[in-house]
Amino acid sequence: AQSVTQLGSHVSVSEGALVLLRCNYSSSVPPYLFWYVQYPNQGLQLLLKYTSAATLVKGINGFEAEFKKSETSFHLTKPSAHMSDAAEYFCAVSDGSGGSYIPTFGRGTSLIVHP
Amino acid sequence: ETGVTQSPTHLIKTRGQQVTLRCSSQSGHNTVSWYQQALGQGPQFIFQYYREEENGRGNFPPRFSGLQFPNYSSELNVNALELDDSALYLCASSPEGAASNEQYFGPGTRLTVT
Secondary structure (H helix, E strand, O other): OOEEEEEOOEEEEEOOOOEEEEEEEEOOOOOEEEEEEEOOOOOEEEEEEEOOOOOEEEOHHHOEEEEEHHHOEEEEEEOOOOHHHOEEEEEEEEOOHHHOOOOEEOOOEEEEEEO | OOOOEEEOOEEEEOOOOOEEEEEEOOOOOOEEEEEEEOOOOOOEEEEEEEOOEEEEEOOOOOOEEEEEOOOOEEEEEEOOOOHHHOEEEEEEEEOOOOOOOOOEEOOOEEEEEO
16 A cells, blocks of 8 residues: 655745755555645646656756655755745655556645745 | 636535536546545545546545546536535546546635535
């Protein structure tokens, strides 16, 4: 069974500081992993995805994530936070178990960016 | 190419009533999934439709039902509304059939049950 844990319901950073949002997954087979962003009153937008190619995945808006199998992690980073990055971020895992690729989402991490 | 759209954006219903939410997928996307997102939570999978047939279902009771139409639109119906049904309902379409691993989300419908 697949599951995902996002450590920290809220992360607060200053503008220009490093952003690190943590995600650990559990899967019985090599998974697909995703990060989505959700701005207030909007749906989810895909930031990046890991599909068993390069372990370092680059996404939109300067975000990237590294797949670490030994740590079962897929943490999201951005070198320098922008005020516009303030949003809710969701990590999701999909491993195709039972022939279904329905993703399981974490509970989300709210990123707060201070001026 | 238009994105995924949902209607209405907001809805207020009374406990016990029935509601229908609508979604229009991106053209050519033959798979649509519906999710319930309670306040402060991640999206929870309700069900998925592929080529107008239900293709998977999450842990939701039968009063949650759906339809998918040939024109890439779909509906989520909820009968006998309960207070806990208050949430943001998201639909997401996929371009490559049932095995696709990438989903495109609509903006959601905010349902409030009083």
